[in-house]
Amino acid sequence: MGALQRAVEPVGAVLHAARRPASYAGQLREALSTVITAGMWPLGFTSSDLADVGRLEELPSTVETPVLLVHGYGANKSNWLFLRRYLEQAGFARVHAFDYNPLAADIPQLAQRCAECAEQLRGRLGVERIHLVGHSLGGVIARYAVQVLGLEGVDVCITIASPHGGLRLASYGSPLAALSPLASGLQLRPDSEVMTLLRYSARALPTRFVAYYSNLDMIVPARRAMILEPELRATNILVKDHGHLSIVLSRRLAQSVVDQLGAAEGLPGYGSPVVGLPEHALGRHPVAGSAAPGSTRATG
Template sequence: MAAGLAREAGWVTAHLIAYPFGLIGDSNAKPDQRHSLGGLNLHQRSLVHYAVDAAATPILLVHGIVDNHTIFDPLERALRRRGFTDLSSFDYGLLTTDVRATALDLATAVERLVAESGYEKIHVIGHSLGGLISRYYVQRMGGHERVHTLVTLGTPHQGSALARVGSMLPLVRQLRPDSDLIAELNEPAPSCDTRFLAFHSDLDQLIVPSRNARIEHPDLRVRNVPVHGIGHMSLTNDRGIAFQIAAALAQLDDQVEFDPHEATVAGSLVD
């Protein structure tokens, strides 16, 4: 526990240094889609060799509240090292006040990415609030037609009791366990065929209780993955999580269902 908290503090400090660059950088720049294998070892280049579609399927990264795309820098590097070639970010700004409105903007960004890439379906990885925005788009706005796999990291799928403290703010109010937004996400979703991979940590200090980062919905194809000793912000900076994400995104066969037994990831720094 102490080691996890120390690691969280270190990563938050490092992220605060990088954060200003995310405010001035261009998160919508065209991703590096070169397919050179020169810097990869045999294991890393196997994805590009034998699963070209999986390697080139666009991956869109969606950050959390009051954050920007720099939170994903370690995870993006890890995925590129594993052969994924098309990664970009959706920055929705600091003034977001409504999950539904931001999901509309996300829909526009996804359509643009689909048009530019030529791929009809993409993957989305959302951290914290970014996962909830992405899930709303997928589940309630027809986004399942565009999103093959949605990965969420520390997302308040069932709300967070901590949101009761700041519920005077409209956006925070939507994150309460009893909010109308959470109730809407609990409604039936029989047509949603997107795969969901939801990571939840026993050391997540922002999702209270931590199990609320799980997706509990009878209509959705979900694999909930518990992780141990990893703080909320450090979820994007963990080798074990990156490995699990890469393994899931490398598999595009929709006939293959997730293992019904949950995987467990122990904390380890992204290399």
């Protein structure tokens, strides 16, 4: 019975959401996003991790704080083309992507490399702070780098559809596969050492955590994409009617991320950051597209 419940968990959530007409459009959007993501994938091999740091110095920038983007399992930096454009238009010219191969290392090793990339980027740009944004596995890597490895200088750590509550689908693999290059996937099991460490090492940190989730995500169901450890006082934000891939191409997500980082930087017109709520009920969380407290920006 336990295995059956794990199998139907994401499907049940989607079936519940499917009672609304808007859900059909969301599923169609996810299918289209899958095609778009696959088509953009070759664009992720155009340059190395820090090849364009020099170019960033030449761009007009309102914000000195760099933003490091961390893609999901099997993806590459091409996933960030849409969000990156929004960030640069808002004045975040120092936007960079960390590329990695999840088949060549496990989550702690990938988090260590992410931390090294962030420190190298801060050093080369001569700044003290940095923002991290991760999608899916990339969000877990970013959180691990900050929370477990103690990466300093991270002002805001944003995760998008990341399995903070573990991934039930990862439980279906053989434990023997942990000895293979697939270890990073198996470490997303809810009872894995990595996920257990993230739960029990949660504590008050200077970094502000923001977790985006969706009601139509079949890979990472809504509640598993939230950061629910009260010590971290994370802000969980709903991006309604999007799937695991379409959420990255969402205009509402992009604008909300810009609003969160713009508020953190104190940019004019962005108000104050949306903060975490003491309740963790699904319906009480902010919704992407809503203005931050005191914001003068339009919603939608």
